[in-house]
Amino acid sequence: MPAFQAPKGTRDLLPPTSTRARELVAVFAGLAEQAGFGQVVPPMFEDLGVFLRLGEATDVVTKEMYDFETKGGDRVALRPELTASIVRGFVEHRPTTPWKVWATGSCFRYERAQKGRYRQFDQVDVEVLGTADPEVDIEVIALGWRFYGALGLRQVSLELNTLGDPGDRPRYLDALRAHFGAHLDALSEQSRITLEKNPLRVLDSKRPEDAELVAAAPAIADFVSDDARSAFARVQAGLDALGVPFTVAPRLVRGLDYYTRTTFEFRGVGLGASQDAVGGGGRYDGLTEDLGGPPTPGIGFALGVDRTLLACDAEGVFGAPTGGVAAFVVDVVDGSHATVLCDQLRRAGIGADRAYDGRSMKAQMKKADGSGAAVALIVGDQEVGDGTVVVKDLRTGEQEAVTRDDVVAHVRKLVSES
Numbered sequence: 227m228p229a230f231q232a233p234k235g236t237r238d239l240l241p242p243t244s245t246r247a248r249e250l251v252a253v254f255a256g257l258a259e260q261a262g263f264g265q266v267v268p269p270m271f272e273d274l275g276v277f278l279r280l281g282e283a284t285d286v287v288t289k290e291m292y293d294f295e296t297k298g299g300d301r302v303a304l305r306p307e308l309t310a311s312i313v314r315g316f317v318e319h320r321p322t323t324p325w326k327v328w329a330t331g332s333c334f335r336y337e338r339a340q341k342g343r344y345r346q347f348d349q350v351d352v353e354v355l356g357t358a359d360p361e362v363d364i365e366v367i368a369l370g371w372r373f374y375g376a377l378g379l380r381q382v383s384l385e386l387n388t389l390g391d392p393g394d395r396p397r398y399l400d401a402l403r404a405h406f407g408a409h410l411d412a413l414s415e416q417s418r419i420t421l422e423k424n425p426l427r428v429l430d431s432k433r434p435e436d437a438e439l440v441a442a443a444p445a446i447a448d449f450v451s452d453d454a455r456s457a458f459a460r461v462q463a464g465l466d467a468l469g470v471p472f473t474v475a476p477r478l479v480r481g482l483d484y485y486t487r488t489t490f491e492f493r494g495v496g497l498g499a500s501q502d503a504v505g506g507g508g509r510y511d512g513l514t515e516d517l518g519g520p521p522t523p524g525i526g527f528a529l530g531v532d533r534t535l536l537a538c539d540a541e542g543v544f545g546a547p548t549g550g551v552a553a554f555v556v557d558v559v560d561g562s563h564a565t566v567l568c569d570q571l572r573r574a575g576i577g578a579d580r581a582y583d584g585r586s587m588k589a590q591m592k593k594a595d596g597s598g599a600a601v602a603l604i605v606g607d608q609e610v611g612d613g614t615v616v617v618k619d620l621r622t623g624e625q626e627a628v629t630r631d632d633v634v635a636h637v638r639k640l641v642s643e644s
């Protein structure tokens with residue numbers, strides 16, 4: 227065992243997994259920018275206060291924050307999510323609305339690490355600030371749905387709920403208090419504590435002993451204002467019109483406190499129950515004000531990159547890229563010809579690699595075969611004398627000596643045929 231390993235809950239992404247993760251983000255970026263979203267790159271740490279606004283009853287705030295005091299005495303935290311940072315940036319810069327942005331990057335939560343649940347994980351995220359139009363809810367949810375589809379995922383489910391408006395909340399919270407309060411003995415100890423702080427969050431309990439009581443809890447749909455109800459109906463009709471399938475989940479509340487109205491979660495059907503949430507989001511019409519800005523409606527989602535890749539594994543889609551370089555240079559003279567030829571090929575836009583350390587012809591050809599390259603370029607003493615290079619098509623085995631001047635054009639032709 228080496229003296230040091232990646233810290234618990236973190237992983238090294240090595241090739242080709244790292245390439246796959248990057249391509250996933252590229253697919254997301256493509257879809258988001260095609261829909262008019264621009265990228266925002268917030269800092270990875272913020273004043274702790276920014277994240278405390280996520281709510282005192284959330285695990286993210288109470289148990290999972292990577293917070294510390296800097297050498298200058300500031301209390302900061304590594305971001306546990308992107309939304310709060312983005313909204314803080316909105317308040318700071320006051321861009322024109324509607325502000326449609328996307329973001330990606332690592333988030334940090336001191337979680338109990340297991341497969342699919344890490345202490346450092348990546349998210350892709352969109353946020354729209356400055357409009358309460360339910361058409362935006364539809365656009366945002368459909369963007370998430372199309373993203374999973376673009377990866378080839380077919381077994382993602384979408385659950386949808388409305389949390390109503392802040393004014394609807396007190397009556398519903400009272401009903402929850404009454405419901406759970408009448409069965410305190412049957413509730414887990416953790417949920418009894420949560421009940422005191424925020425009864426809504428008890429619905430989020432995944433503890434088996436709470437399952438029956440949660441399922442029997444009053445549904446928020448019976449408590450929401452007419453306005454919120456008709457907005458929710460419009461969102462559902464809009465998703466229907468786009469052919470985005472969903473189920474209404476009357477007890478879906480999600481982990482963070484700031485959500486209002488539309489709330490949703492994407493699940494990877496092929497994943498285990500404890501980490502089947504591949505993404506989720508919703509409206510947060512109060513968060514901007516909480517962070518010191520003007521009243522501004524907002525909606526967004528965050529999708530877990532790591533978990534989405536696990537969902538892809540479970541469905542056997544969006545595999546690791548096979549690619550690699552197009553050409554491999556075998557130099558059995560002294561290695562310097564490989565350096566020059568690789569440089570020429572790369573400058574011409576042709577991916578090229580080579581071997582090092584003066585390996586034998588046989589060893590270098592084996593490397594060439596393993597590299598995935600379509601073409602091998604071979605340079606020995608005779609070729610140096612003739613001013614040529616042997617270009618070998620690795621698929622057909624055919625080979626031909628080509629002058630140094632013609633080699634790039636010749637390789638390009640072979641590569642484009644492959």
Ligand code: AMP
Nearest residue numbers: 342343344347503504505506528530533
């Ligand atoms: P949340 O910000 O909690 O709504 O999370 C949004 C998405 O991020 C989830 O649906 C997961 O896919 C992913 N996610 C959240 N926490 C973790 C974690 N600890 N490890 C891996 N992915 C996570």
